[in-house]
Amino acid sequence: xxxxxxxxxxxxxxxxxxxxxxxxxxxxxxxxxxxxxxxxxxxxxxxxxxxxxxxxxxxxxxxxxxxxxxxxxxxxxxxxxxxxxxxxxxxxxxxxxxxxxxxxxxxxxxxxxxxxxxxxxxxxxxxxxxxxxxxxxxxxxxxxxxxxxxxxxxxxxxxxxxxxxxxxxxxxxxxxxxxxxxxxxxxxxxxxxxxxxxx
Numbered sequence: 001x002x003x004x005x006x007x008x009x010x011x012x013x014x015x016x017x018x019x020x021x022x023x024x025x026x027x028x029x030x031x032x033x034x035x036x037x038x039x040x041x042x043x044x045x046x047x048x049x050x051x052x053x054x055x056x057x058x059x060x061x062x063x064x065x066x067x068x069x070x071x072x073x074x075x076x077x078x079x080x081x082x083x084x085x086x087x088x089x090x091x092x093x094x095x096x097x098x099x100x101x102x103x104x105x106x107x108x109x110x111x112x113x114x115x116x117x118x119x120x121x122x123x124x125x126x127x128x129x130x131x132x133x134x135x136x137x138x139x140x141x142x143x144x145x146x147x148x149x150x151x152x153x154x155x156x157x158x159x160x161x162x163x164x165x166x167x168x169x170x171x172x173x174x175x176x177x178x179x180x181x182x183x184x185x186x187x188x189x190x191x192x193x194x195x196x197x198x199x
Contacts, residue, residue, distance in 0.1 A: 010049055014039050015060040019105045027108040032056065054118050061109045061122045064102050065129075068092070071099070081144055082193050085137050089189055092130070092166050094173050095182050103174055134166065135159025141196040158196055165192055 017039035021030050032053050036046040050056035071091045077084045094100035106126075113119040138158035143150040169185045 007049065011059060012063060014041075014046060014049060014056065015063045018056060018060040019064070019101060022105045022108045023101060027112050030057070030112075054116050057109065057112065057116050058118045058122060061106070061119055064106060064109075065122070065126050068099070068102060081141060082190070082197055085141065085193050086186070086190055089134075089137070089162075089166055089193075090186065093170050093182070093185060093189075100174065103170055107174075130166070131159065131163050134163040137193075138162050138196050141193065145197050155196075162192060162196070165189065 014035060017035045018030065021034050021038050025034070030053075032043055032046055032050075035056065036043045039046070046056070050059065068091070072088055075084070075087050075091060091099065094103045109119060110123055113123055135155055136159070138161075139150050139153045139155035142155050142158065143153045146153070165188070169189060173182055173185055
């Protein structure tokens with residue numbers, strides 16, 4: 001078992017090196033050699049863990065998605081739907097260093113999908129999961145507002161709107177050159193959540 005743990009740790013360290021290379025030098029600089037140098041390991045050692053660049057890139061993307069899920073799962077629920085859903089959706093916005101780095105790298109990896117077709121299912125699965133997550137939130141809010149069971153609400157359109165809003169806010173926040181006050185974004189998101197809860 002320790003051998004498995006060591007391998008998992010090494011994989012995660014190499015994925016972190018991928019993220020660092022992409023953030024510091026861009027996706028064009030991403031190679032087995034640059035990742036090995038960033039991680040402080042020999043190219044042969046890296047290839048022992050990830051025989052191909054594609055496997056390294058795909059694992060790095062999957063780990064990023066897993067970490068985002070873990071952050072969302074760790075949000076403490078209070079029972080106040082609007083408060084809880086704002087807290088959950090805020091984890092998808094670049095409001096702190098980890099989500100910001102994840103979004104920067106995720107966008108670069110999406111751009112890399114034509115060159116690494118193995119990334120396409122990862123990208124598509126993550127998009128579906130986020131869409132389903134937003135639809136479940138919209139459905140829960142609308143059902144609670146109407147006093148009906150969640151399966152009695154058709155919230156697909158509202159879920160798509162919420163998904164588009166989260167994605168758009170994330171891009172605007174990422175593009176903010178000052179990394180300034182994000183209260184405006186949270187106010188917009190809070191307003192959408194409140195509107196869904198009064199439907």
